[in-house]
Amino acid sequence: MNNYSTKTIPRATAKRLPLYLRNLTILHSKGIVRIKSKEFSKITQVPPATIRRDFSYLGELGRSGYGYEVGFLIKVFSELLDSYEENRIAIVGFGNLGKALANNNFRRNQNLTIDCVFDTDPAIVGQTVGGFYVYSMADFEKVVREKNIKTAISTVPSEYAQEAIDIVVHSGITAILNFAPDRVEVPDSVSMRYIDLTTELLTLLFFDRNYKKPSLVATS
The missing domain is CATH 3.40.50.720 (NAD(P)-binding Rossmann-like Domain)
Known part of the structure; x- marks a missing residue:
């Protein structure tokens, strides 16, 4: 049983928790031990302010200017999502x-x-x-x-x-x-x-057409 109350977590935040956990697990597998919200935003496509707000519902998970410990966040989200249980x-x-x-x-x-x-x-x-x-x-x-x-x-x-x-x-x-x-x-x-x-699929195509980032591939 985890020590975090889900009663104060908005539904929109709850829907993003598995996304956070999945990407944190990938970061951990690559040996990354600490990450800032701006860096995590680039990976999850969730705005940094939203990430910080989501995390704040669970208490003090990081420090300003330092970021978040990846291993600690994995432990928090795993307990919250009961992902240790089969x-x-x-x-x-x-x-x-x-x-x-x-x-x-x-x-x-x-x-x-x-x-x-x-x-x-x-x-x-x-x-x-x-x-x-x-x-x-x-x-x-x-x-x-x-x-x-x-x-x-x-x-x-x-x-x-x-x-x-x-x-x-x-x-x-x-x-x-x-x-x-x-x-x-x-x-x-x-x-x-x-x-x-x-x-x-329609949502994906809409974002691809309207919010595509500039290509990093050089053209002649």
Whole structure:
């Protein structure tokens, strides 16, 4: 259990914490022991003032003119995000996207593990695909309770998403990442995040067109 209260952290700040932790971990792996907010801003693309404000919600994490100790920040954010604890994850929908997520298996964070995958396609249910045994959605509740899984990733298309999410919620899972952009109904006790790949791509292209930094490549 960490010693930091999440009640005083704004939601916008909370969304940036995993980004900070990921980049701090990369810096640590490169032997960087200290960094200033201006330098960290260039890496995270978050304004220095926002970084300092986000960090201030967690207390005195650095010193003016000195910066922040990378190792200490990793410890703080890891405790806050409970990333020291193993988080076992179920994937619902084992099509192309589900396979890609399972094969990646969060290599940079050994505490995030794809533990089981589910589908309704009779062609793959009961088979081992890409190193994963594919369970039937009919067995979802039984399997995730046996494995004590509290997190699920759904790659089910929008037209079937509500039915799939209902099964996930009924099993007792309280954290769901949904790749279907259309909203679904879940109880207040369930934390749901949506990832719309089309929206993300359009946002990327917009920033590329309008906020692109000058090229560093010399031209003749």
